[in-house]
Amino acid sequence: MYPFKEDKNKIQNDSDIEGIIDESVELETELGKKYGKSSLYKDAWRRLVRNKLAMIGLAIVIIMVVIALLSPVIAPYDPNDRIKELSQKGPSYQHWFGTDILGRDIFSRVIYGARISMLVGVVAVSISLAIGLFLGALSGFFGGISDAIIMRIADIFFAFPYILGAIVMMTVLGPGVLNVFIAIGILGWASVARLFRSSILSIKEKEYIEAARALGASNARIILKHIFPNSFAPIIVYSTMNVGTAIIVEAALSFLGLGVQPPTPSWGKMLSESMSYINTAPWLMFFPGLAILITVLGFVLLGDGLRDAFDPKLKR
Amino acid sequence: MKSEDTVLLEVKNLKKYFYLRTGFFFNKTAGSIKAVDNINFFIRRGETFGLVGESGCGKSTAARLILRLIQPTSGEIFYKGKNILTLKRSQMFKYRKEIQIIFQDPYASLSPRMTIGDIVSEPLEVHRIGDKNSRIKEIKHTLKIVGLNPEHVNRYPHEFSGGQRQRVGIARALILQPELIICDEPVSALDVSVQAQILNLMIDLQKEFNLTYLFIAHDLSVVKYVSNRIGVMYLGKIVEVAPAEDLYKKPLHPYTMGLLSAIPIPDPDLEKQRQRIILPGDVPSPINPPSGCRFHPRCPNAQDICSKQEPELKNYPENGNNHFAACFFAGKPINN
Amino acid sequence: MANNLQEKILEVKNLKTYFHTDAGVVKAVDGVNFDLKRGETLGIVGETGSGKSITALTILGLIPIPPGKVESGEIIFEGQDLLKCKISNLKHFRGNRISMIFQDPMTSLNPVFNIGNQLIEAIQAHQNLSKKQSYDKALELLDMVGISDRKKRMKSYPHEFSGGMRQRAMIAMAIANSPSILIADEPTTALDVTIQAQILELIDGLKKKTNSSVILITHDLGVIAKYAERVMVMYAGKPVEFASVNDIFYRPLHPYNLGLIGSVSKLNEEKKERLKPIKGTPPSLIDLPKGCTFALRCKFAIKPCWDSFPPTIEEEQNHFVACFRAKEFLNGSLKRE
Numbered sequence: 006m007y008p009f010k011e012d013k014n015k016i017q018n019d020s021d022i023e024g025i026i027d028e029s030v031e032l033e034t035e036l037g038k039k040y041g042k043s044s045l046y047k048d049a050w051r052r053l054v055r056n057k058l059a060m061i062g063l064a065i066v067i068i069m070v071v072i073a074l075l076s077p078v079i080a081p082y083d084p085n086d087r088i089k090e091l092s093q094k095g096p097s098y099q100h101w102f103g104t105d106i107l108g109r110d111i112f113s114r115v116i117y118g119a120r121i122s123m124l125v126g127v128v129a130v131s132i133s134l135a136i137g138l139f140l141g142a143l144s145g146f147f148g149g150i151s152d153a154i155i156m157r158i159a160d161i162f163f164a165f166p167y168i169l170g171a172i173v174m175m176t177v178l179g180p181g182v183l184n185v186f187i188a189i190g191i192l193g194w195a196s197v198a199r200l201f202r203s204s205i206l207s208i209k210e211k212e213y214i215e216a217a218r219a220l221g222a223s224n225a226r227i228i229l230k231h232i233f234p235n236s237f238a239p240i241i242v243y244s245t246m247n248v249g250t251a252i253i254v255e256a257a258l259s260f261l262g263l264g265v266q267p268p269t270p271s272w273g274k275m276l277s278e279s280m281s282y283i284n285t286a287p288w289l290m291f292f293p294g295l296a297i298l299i300t301v302l303g304f305v306l307l308g309d310g311l312r313d314a315f316d317p318k319l320k321r
Numbered sequence: 322m323k324s325e326d327t328v329l330l331e332v333k334n335l336k337k338y339f340y341l342r343t344g345f346f347f348n349k350t351a352g353s354i355k356a357v358d359n360i361n362f363f364i365r366r367g368e369t370f371g372l373v374g375e376s377g378c379g380k381s382t383a384a385r386l387i388l389r390l391i392q393p394t395s396g397e398i399f400y401k402g403k404n405i406l407t408l409k410r411s412q413m414f415k416y417r418k419e420i421q422i423i424f425q426d427p428y429a430s431l432s433p434r435m436t437i438g439d440i441v442s443e444p445l446e447v448h449r450i451g452d453k454n455s456r457i458k459e460i461k462h463t464l465k466i467v468g469l470n471p472e473h474v475n476r477y478p479h480e481f482s483g484g485q486r487q488r489v490g491i492a493r494a495l496i497l498q499p500e501l502i503i504c505d506e507p508v509s510a511l512d513v514s515v516q517a518q519i520l521n522l523m524i525d526l527q528k529e530f531n532l533t534y535l536f537i538a539h540d541l542s543v544v545k546y547v548s549n550r551i552g553v554m555y556l557g558k559i560v561e562v563a564p565a566e567d568l569y570k571k572p573l574h575p576y577t578m579g580l581l582s583a584i585p586i587p588d589p590d591l592e593k594q595r596q597r598i599i600l601p602g603d604v605p606s607p608i609n610p611p612s613g614c615r616f617h618p619r620c621p622n623a624q625d626i627c628s629k630q631e632p633e634l635k636n637y638p639e640n641g642n643n644h645f646a647a648c649f650f651a652g653k654p655i656n657n
Numbered sequence: 658m659a660n661n662l663q664e665k666i667l668e669v670k671n672l673k674t675y676f677h678t679d680a681g682v683v684k685a686v687d688g689v690n691f692d693l694k695r696g697e698t699l700g701i702v703g704e705t706g707s708g709k710s711i712t713a714l715t716i717l718g719l720i721p722i723p724p725g726k727v728e729s730g731e732i733i734f735e736g737q738d739l740l741k742c743k744i745s746n747l748k749h750f751r752g753n754r755i756s757m758i759f760q761d762p763m764t765s766l767n768p769v770f771n772i773g774n775q776l777i778e779a780i781q782a783h784q785n786l787s788k789k790q791s792y793d794k795a796l797e798l799l800d801m802v803g804i805s806d807r808k809k810r811m812k813s814y815p816h817e818f819s820g821g822m823r824q825r826a827m828i829a830m831a832i833a834n835s836p837s838i839l840i841a842d843e844p845t846t847a848l849d850v851t852i853q854a855q856i857l858e859l860i861d862g863l864k865k866k867t868n869s870s871v872i873l874i875t876h877d878l879g880v881i882a883k884y885a886e887r888v889m890v891m892y893a894g895k896p897v898e899f900a901s902v903n904d905i906f907y908r909p910l911h912p913y914n915l916g917l918i919g920s921v922s923k924l925n926e927e928k929k930e931r932l933k934p935i936k937g938t939p940p941s942l943i944d945l946p947k948g949c950t951f952a953l954r955c956k957f958a959i960k961p962c963w964d965s966f967p968p969t970i971e972e973e974q975n976h977f978v979a980c981f982r983a984k985e986f987l988n989g990s991l992k993r994e
Contacts, residue, residue, distance in 0.1 A: 212430035213440075216493065219388045221417035222447045230443075234434035375849035482938040483705075512704035513876055517920035517934030524931075539850060542879075546922035546929065569924065583854035585879030586925050587918065589902045592883040599858055600851045603819040 049238075049314040059310020065303025072116055073123040080113035084270045093286045103288040105278065111289065114270040115296050121271045122300060125185055125255040126248035132190025134244060137197025142228055144198065145205030155198065162195035171254050175263040185264045189251050200243055204236035211235075238315035246308035249301040256297050272297050328399075329501060329533050330387065331363040335396035337382050341608070354607045356382040357393075358557035361634070364501070369527065369534040371548030371565070373541055373580070375604050378554040380537045384503045387535070388422055389413060400501075418448055421494035425506035427486035431478040437464070437489055438474030444497045459496060467492045468522060484515035488522070495526065503535045508543060520547060541584055545569060550643075553577050556607055556615040559634060560647045567641030573651040575620050576600075598655050614648070621655045663694040666837060666870055667716075667755075672730035674708075674715045677723060681943040685711040687894035689730075690969070693838065698864060698871040700885030700902070702878065702917070706939055708894040709874045713840045717751050734838075753783040756831040758860070760843040762823035766815040772826050773811030779833040798829040802859060821852035825859065832863060839864065840872045845880070857884060878921050882906060887975075890914045893940055893950040896969070900976040910972055910983040912955045915993055949980075957982050957991065 053059050072079060088108040096103045102111035140159075144152040162170070174188035208214065208231070217227050256273030258264030265271035267278075272293040279289030337357040357379040364370040372380045385391050387398055389405065397404050405416055421444075424430035431440055441460045445451055451459060461471035467488040478486055487507065494502050504523070508516040524547060526532060538544045544551055544565075551568050553561040553576065561574040572578045579600035586592055602619045605611055611618050617627035626649055634647040646652075674686040686708040693699050703709040714720050716732055718739065732739040739750060759765040767775060776795040780786060786794065792811075799807040802825040815823055824844065831839060841860055845853035861884055864871045873885055881888055881902065888905045890898040890913065898911040909915045919933035937954040940946065946953060952962040961967075961981050969979040972987055985991035 211432075212424040212426060213432040215385075215390055216422065216424065216430060216490075217443065217447075218390055219417065219420075219422050220444050220447045220497075221414045222443070226447065230435075231432050235432060375851065484938050512939065513878070514704060514916055514920045514935040515938060517922075517932040518936070520922075521932055521934060541850070542922045542924045545924060546932065579851055581924065583850045584924055585854075585857075585877070585883040586923055587878035587882045587906065587921050588923065588925070589882040589906050591925065592879070597854065597858075599854050601855075603821050603852065604849060 053314040056310045058306050062303045062306025073119040076116045080116040082110040082113045084114045084117040085268050102292040117270040118272040122252045126251045128186040129189035129251040133193030136194035141198035141201030145202035159195035242312040249304035327365045328363045329366045331399040333397040335360050336394040338394045355557045360559045368549040371544035371551040372537045374554035379557040418497045419500045421499040422503045423494050423507045427483045441492045463492045463496045501533045505537045563644040571640050573646035574648045576616050622650050665692045666695045667693040668733040670731040673728040676725050683942045684894050693870050696868045697886045700881040700888040701874045703891035707891040753834045755838040756836040758831050758841040758844045762827040779830045783834045802829045838870050842874045897979050904976050910978040910986050911980045912957045913951050
C-alpha cells in the first residue's frame with residue numbers, strides 16, 4: 006500500500022533523525038548569521054532616529070514631560086503668588102515671560118500649565134484607548150450585530166464636531182479637571198475603535214490566526230497574543246497625534262470657561278484671561294499660545310515620524 | 322480495502338454553501354457559492370491523500386471544514402469513527418491536538434511579532450502541555466527535526482527565508498505529535514530547489530512519526546510525488562479518485578486528462594513528441610455552476626446527457642483497484 | 658534547433674544593474690551576456706532573486722532610477738545600443754519594437770479604462786492610424802489572441818475579465834505594434850494549470866506566425882523544455898550556464914542546473930524516485946560571498962571555487978558554463994550524481 010515501504014527504516018533516537026532528515030542544518034545556521042537580529046520595533050526605532058523632524062518632535066515631547074514632572078523645581082515662583090505691584094509687567098530678568106494682571110509670574114504659570122496639558126493628553130487618550138480598543142475588538146473580532154450597533158454609535162460620534170461635542174459634554178458634566186479628562190476621553194473612543202476594528206478585520210483573515218484557531222486557542226488568546234501585537238503600530242501613531250488634539254481641546258474648553266477652573270494654571274485659561282489685554286500686554290497671550298503650539302507640534306511631528314517608521318514604504 | 326480500523330478520516334456528503342447577502346439590517350440572500358458540494362472521500366491511517374484542483378474548486382474550503390474552522394452546510398466528518406461535527410467545543414478541543422495544518426504562504430502563516438520559539442510553543446501552551454523548561458527542550462528538539470538551528474528560537478520570522486519559514490510552520494504542526502496533518506499547498510510559494518527539500522522533509526517525517534497527510538495542491542506533479550491516492554476536484558465536486566499510479570497511467574475523467582496533459586514535463590524530447598490536450602475556456606464561477614456535469618462546457622467529449630444529468634462517482638475496477646470517476650463516458654480518449 | 662547563421666536581433670553584453678539601498682548594494686544583474694536570434698525562443702530560468710526579471714526590465718528601460726542603476730554593459734538592438742539611446746528615441750523601441758507581457762495582468766492593465774480604449778491607445782502610441790483604423794486593428798488583435806465576442810469585449814473593463822482573458826488582452830496589447838521581440842516574464846505563474854497551457858500555446862503560436870523572437874522568463878523547467886530553443890540559467894544575478902535546451906537537460910555542466918533538474922518531480926516517471934534537492938537557500942544579494950556564488954550550496958565545490966567566480970567558458974560548441982569543474986563533467990571524470 007505504501008510505495009515508500011522498501012526504504013522505510015525505523016528511527017530510534019534523536020541522533021539518527023539528524024542524519025536522515027536533513028543535511029542542510031549546518032548550512033542554514035551559516036546563512037542565518039547573515040541576517041542581523043532585528044524586530045519591528047528595533048527597525049522602526051532605527052528609522053525614527055534617522056528622521057530629523059521626528060527627533061525634534063521627540064525632543065519637544067520629552068522636554069514637556071520633564072517640565073510637567075519637575076514643575077515645582079523648575080518654576081522660579083509659586084504660580085499663584087500675587088504681587089500687586091508687579092501687575093502686567095513685561096518680560097524682564099526676574100520675570101522672563103512677564104507677569105499677568107494679578108501680578109503672577111507667567112513663566113511659572115506656563116511651566117505649571119504643562120502639567121494640566123500633559124495630564125489631559127495622557128489620561129484622556131488612555132480613556133479613549135480603553136473604550137476604543139474594547140469596543141473595536143468586540144466589533145471587529147465578533148462582527149455581526151454587535152459590530153453593527155457599535156459602528157453606528159461611532160458614526161453618531163463622528164457626525165458631531167469634536168469641540169461642539171466637548172462643549173455639550175462639559176455642560177452636562179460641569180466644569181472641572183476630572184470632567185475634562187472624561188469628556189475628551191469619551192469623545193475620542195470612536196476613532197480608536199474604528200482604527201482597531203479595521204486592523205483586526207485585515208489581520209483576522211491571516212493564516213497565522215487560522216493556525217491558532219485550528220489549535221483550539223481561545224478568542225481571548227487570539228486577540229491578546231496575535232491581534233494586539235500586530236495591530237499596535239497604527240494605534241501608537243494615532244494616539245501620539247491624539248495627545249496633541251486632546252491638548253488643544255482642553256485649551257479650548259478652558260478658554261471657554263468650561264474646563265480647568267482658576268486658579269489652577271492652564272494654557273487655555275491663561276489665553277482667555279489675557280484676551281482683553283491683547284493690545285496693552287501682548288506677552289500675556291503670546292507665551293501660553295506658544296507653549297500650546299510647540300507642544301502640539303511636538304506630538305504631531307513625533308506621530309508623523311512614527312507612522313513613517315512603522316510603515317516604511319521606502320524600505321528596500 | 323476500506324475497513325473501519327484502517328480509515329482515519331472519512332468525509333461523507335460534505336457541503337458548504339456560502340450565501341451572498343445584500344442589504345445591511347435586513348439580509349437578503351442573493352445567491353450562493355457552492356464551494357464544496359457533496360463530496361465523499363476517506364483517508365487511511367499512514368497514507369497521503371492528495372486533493373488536486375484549480376483555484377475555486379473548493380479544496381481549501383474542504384481543508385477548513387475538516388479542521389472545523391468553518392461550519393459545513395451539511396454532511397458528516399468521521400475522525401477515528403466519530404462524527405466530529407456533532408462534538409461540542411470542549412470535546413473538539415481534544416481532537417484539535419491530533420489534526421494540524423501546514424499553510425501555503427510561509428509569510429502570512431507566521432505572526433511577525435512572535436519569535437520562532439513563541440510560535441512553536443503556542444500549541445503546547447494552548448493545550449497546557451509541560452512546564453516552561455520541558456517546553457523549551459521540546460521546541461528545540463522539534464526545530465532540530467525539521468532542519469532548523471535550535472539556537473534560533475529567539476529570532477523573528479522575517480529573519481528567515483521562505484523555505485526556513487515553512488520549516489517553522491511544519492514544526493508548529495508537528496510539536497503536538499498529531500495523527501493527521503492537512504497540508505494546504507505547502508510548497509507552491511517556494512522556489513523549485515527549496516520545494517524539493519520541503520517535500521523530502523515531509524515524506525521523512527511521515528515515515529518517522531507515522532503521520533497521515535491530506536495534501537492539497539494545484540500542481541499534479543508535486544501531488545504525484547507525495548501521494549498514495551489522489552482526488553481531483555472541479556467546481557466543488559470530486560470528479561475522480563484513484564491510487565496515484567492508476568490516476569496517472571489511466572485517467573478516466575476528461576478533466577483529469579486535460580489537467581495531466583497541461584503540465585509540461587521537464588524533458589525536451591519527450592515534450593516535443595507529446596500530444597497535448599488543451600482544455601478550452603475558463604473555469605466557470607461557482608456561483609452559478611453549469612447544469613448537469615459541471616465540466617461539460619469545457620469537455621471535448623460532452624454530449625447531450627452531460628448538460629442534463631449529473632454523473633455519479635462510480636467505481637471502475639477494471640482500471641485499477643478502487644478507481645472512481647464521475648463521468649458518463651469515463652475513460653473515453655480525447656481527440657483534439 | 659537554433660541555427661548559427663540566423664541573424665542576431667538582440668545582443669546583451671556584460672550587463673550590470675545594481676540597486677543602491679540603505680542596507681547596501683544589491684547586485685541584481687551582475688554581468689549578463691546573451692544574444693537572441695530572429696524567430697527563436699530564449700528561455701531564462703532561475704529562482705527568486707536570480708535577476709531574470711531585472712534583466713528583462715533593464716532591456717526595456719523600466720528600472721526605477723534611483724535606487725536602480727545600470728552600472729555597465731551594452732544592449733544592442735537593430736545596431737543601436739539602447740543604453741546610449743536618448744529617452745525620446747527609446748520610446749520608439751519600448752512597447753513598439755520590443756514589448757513585454759507581465760506576470761500579473763491585473764496590475765498592468767488600467768482598471769478605469771475599458772479594454773478597447775487601452776488597446777487603441779497602445780496602437781496609436783506608435784502608429785499613425787485614424788480612430789476607425791485603430792478600432793478595426795484592435796478587433797483584429799483580439800481575434801489573434803482568441804477572444805471571442807470581440808465588440809462586446811472591447812467595452813469591457815479589466816475586472817470583468819477572468820485571469821486568462823486578462824492575460825490574453827495583455828498579449829493583444831503587447832503585439833499591437835508587431836514587435837520583433839516579445840519578453841514574457843512569468844506569463845502564466847498567476848494562472849490556473851489549464852489556462853497556463855492555453856496562454857503558452859497562444860504565445861508560441863503568435864511567435865511562429867509573426868516570426869518574432871520571444872524571451873521566456875520562468876522558473877518552470879517544464880515550460881522551458883516545451884517552448885525554449887536555447888536556455889540561460891541564472892543564479893544570484895549571474896548567468897551560470899547557457900546552451901541549447903537539449904544540452905541544458907541532457908548534458909548539464911553546471912551543478913546548479915544539475916540541482917534544479919534533480920529538484921523537480923516528473924509526471925511521467927513510473928517509479929517514484931526520491932528528489933535530490935539543492936541544500937540551503939539562495940544567498941542574499943547584498944554581500945555575496947567572494948568566489949562562486951553557488952559554492953556554499955554546491956556539493957562539488959573545490960578550493961578555487963571559494964577564491965574567485967569562475968569565468969564563462971564555451972566548453973562545447975555553443976555550450977557556455979561558468980564552473981571550474983565543468984570540464985570534469987564533460988570528460989566523464991566527475992559523475993553528475
